[in-house]
Amino acid sequence: MNLLADLFIDGQWRPGSDGRRFDVTDPADLSTIAQFAVATERDCMAAVDAAAAAQPAWAATAPRERSELLRRAYEILTEEVEVFAELMVRENGKSWADAIGEANYAKEFFRWFAEEAVRVPGDYRLSPAGDKRIVVDRQPIGVSLLVTPWNFPAAMATRKLGPALAAGCTTILKPARETPLTAAYVVEVLRRAGVPRGVVNLVTPVPTGPLVKRMIDRPEVRKLSFTGSTEVGRELLHACADSVVSTSMELGGNAPLVVLPGADLDTAVEGALLAKMRNGGSACTAANRFYVHSSVHDEFVARMDAALAAVSVGPGLDRANDLGALVSVAERDKVADLVRTAVAEGATVVRGGRSAARGAFYDATLLTGVAHGSTITTTEIFGPVTAVVRFDHVDDAVRMANDTVYGLMAYVFGEEREAMAVARRLEAGMVAVNRGVVSDPAAPFGGVKQSGLGREGGSEGILEFLEEKYIALTA
Structure with a gap:
């Protein structure tokens, strides 16, 4: 090449x-x-x-x-x-x-x-x-x-x-x-x-x-x-x-992913994998904090664990691998430090939590027992780490999801009417309902709060590079 x-x-x-x-x-x-x-x-x-x-x-x-x-x-x-x-x-x-x-x-x-x-x-x-x-x-x-x-x-x-x-x-x-x-x-x-x-x-x-x-x-x-x-x-x-x-x-982003009571867990796990693991988690839109209702928490965790167990890690030129390297050893080490801190703050490693001996690889990782407000829920992970917080009341999930200076992306899984109601309450420029990816060149991409200014893509994207000029003509 x-x-x-x-x-x-x-x-x-x-x-x-x-x-x-x-x-x-x-x-x-x-x-x-x-x-x-x-x-x-x-x-x-x-x-x-x-x-x-x-x-x-x-x-x-x-x-x-x-x-x-x-x-x-x-x-x-x-x-x-x-x-x-x-x-x-x-x-x-x-x-x-x-x-x-x-x-x-x-x-x-x-x-x-x-x-x-x-x-x-x-x-x-x-x-x-x-x-x-x-x-x-x-x-x-x-x-x-x-x-x-x-x-x-x-x-x-x-x-x-x-x-x-x-x-x-x-x-x-x-x-x-x-x-x-x-x-x-x-x-x-x-x-x-x-x-x-x-x-x-x-x-x-x-x-x-x-x-x-x-x-x-x-x-x-x-x-x-x-x-x-x-x-x-x-x-x-x-x-x-x-x-x-x-x-x-x-x-930056700190995207919440909310799994409501009554969510279809096949859909939720499939979407969660995309939202978390796309690009190895190195995306501003990546799901960063998983808020899962108590009624489905244990089954969601078990299914997510099984799904992550099937993720193969290795060089991207081997097309059989699902998860490549992070961009550098420094980035890998940042992710590893976040996981160590999460464990010190009370989280449990269900799967992963390991760096490779050579190269900037980090295993697909699942944490449970994560507390809202802990370091890993207030830091953009930018790696393949799923951090799960249990909740009992939907209002609490919305409050925790909005408890951040960021507002780029959010995900909601649940019965459509309830999921749409929650989506409207979330402080984010983009919300995915029962799906793990929203990006589309034809759609406006951007956030609220400290996640950005303006929009890229869609019909709005070209307007960012144009200025309006008003000309007055005699009637």
Whole structure:
């Protein structure tokens, strides 16, 4: 496989200006698979310059032309979907099933926003006073800085690039240093699809925080779209305040999963496995806290234990494995520390609770006797650990589910009418009822409280990269 490991600035792949590189590691065996170029301040400023120079012409490009470019990129990714997936397995460590699932999901954002590019809404109407015509136009917001995380290196890149390019914005993509190769591949696909010079740029700055802030400080940068932790999101919001840069943020999560009395346990366990184990639990939407009613608690735990016992752990390139490695040994150790702390606070390990001797693997783990408010229920686990809290009254489950500063995702399993009633009471931007996955390019993705600002995907996603302009005409 040809691994692109350079910066992409003004239509050219090139090394960083000082020649430094950093290692990209396969977390399954800890081998170095590439050395990626470091972006200096000079490189980051060159990327901003290129995007700013390309902005007027790209904004003036016909929506159909932007649409067809995204469609071509979608078609290339469709033809090369296994190449796409293998890159993620190698640098992220996830299982083959998770990687191929993400590859198919990621490319759909280019198809969806190819369609949205030609459907940007506007308005034209007579004012109530009858003295003017009100025209509302939507125009590209401008140069957009897109910062993506390591857990979904493909989908987070396409979910931001798709709407930005469809709206007529030029872009600077800053992927996580753990997973830059997937982002570079996406950018190369866009180059092959015909994206003009300067419209898409890719940088991997070191040190990251100060150089991202330097790009935000540039007056040409008018949009920041960030996916990552709430802690970093707060810092970036502060950075954006000085220049009043528009922000979209998908931040941390602490998703509750509620199993109500009378829930169909076949459905609940199947959904819980998806909600917890998809991407090895390394997802902001992953079920983090399981609130299970006493009447079904023991049977749910027994069924979940049996299901987790069947999960095979190992390198993602072996397609028979269900659970791959975490992205790094450091991430694996964070998960292990959380489990040890949970046990110290009174939880019982029913299954798992072990790290591999080599590689960033951690067993599928089930904890019971977990207390609401304990460390593991207030921390985003980001690993394959199911932490079960018993409850007796539905009102208590709702109270505990909402007892967090986060509000991205929630799950409810139960009889449909009761489950819908509980779903409406949960403080989350997205709720899954009797299912374990909600993500869809055609649906708005985002949270409330400290889980973010704005929405990605759906018809709403492109609006994040457009500004409204009101024009008054004589009636």
